[in-house]
Amino acid sequence: MPREPAPELTRTVLFASPLLELADVQCRGTCTHRSAEECTHAAQLILPYRGTFVRHIGAKAMLADVNQVLFFSAGQPHQVSHPVAGGDASLVLTLAPATLAELAHTGGVDAHGERFRRDRRTLTPQAQLRRACVTARLASGAAGALEAEVRLLELARDALLDAPPPRRKPTQATLQLVERVKLRLAQADGHRLSLARIGADVGASPVYLTQVFRDLEGVPLYRYQAQLRLAQALERLPHCDDLAALALDLGFASHSQFATRFRAAYGLTPSQWRRRVAGR
DSSP states (O other): OOOOOOOOOOEEEEESSSEEEEEEEEEEEOOSSSSOOOOOOEEEEEEEEEOOOEEETTTEEEEEEEEEEEEEOOOOOOOEESSSOEEEEEEEEEOHHHHHHHHGGSSBTTHHHBBOOEEEEOOOOOHHHHHHHHHHHHTTTTOOOOOHHHHHHHHHHHHHSOOOSSSOOOOHHHHHHHHHHHHHHHTTTTTTOOHHHHHHHHOOOOOHHHHHHHHHSSSSSSHHHHHHHHHHHHHHHHOOOOHHHHHHHHTTHHHHHHHHHHHHHHOOHHHHHHHHTTTT
């Protein structure tokens, strides 16, 4: 008998309580064009940890990568596409209405605690580490219910806290430019790109590009790229035995450079992170 094709989407619940639910959602990403319109039944924080996809809200398109958290308000229609091959995986944190209302004080939710005030946000390295820690502890069975709820609420609070306004007032043109840059970084898949090459590929001068990206994202372009690589390392390190090969695969010049930047971002070495995930 012919083997049934693998499902396009798989969803595994890692934790559930009356306050919230955390699920691991993995998508094969075979659909490169915009999907049919859909909406979520409850407010959700989408935290990609591998691969990329694009969320479309009307004419607005936002690339979701491991540096981002996306906010899906209940009932908000959207579409999804996959311009980069390889599929994607995300943690989906679903918040109960009462939980969302209690988080209104963060500024990321409207006064009634019903809808998110923004569509996405760039995560700090600390929030990325918190995301990886709670996932690892839940997957290994090390975290009890109380710990899981506290850690996940802290992660939601961090993501929702008001961020400083962008240094440059965003326009449709500048927003689209930044999204094109993110897509180009995702397509590079660890390969080094010069600023001139990125500028030529997205149609902007290097000087203008660096200014716009930092003004809208709050971090320089080179740091955003490095954080993409480091966040991938958080997910891949527990399953990797050759750290030097991983460093080169992620685009670092050497294992030493990788270890130095990993420790600067997360406060521990790659080996220490592996031991923490293993529970030792």
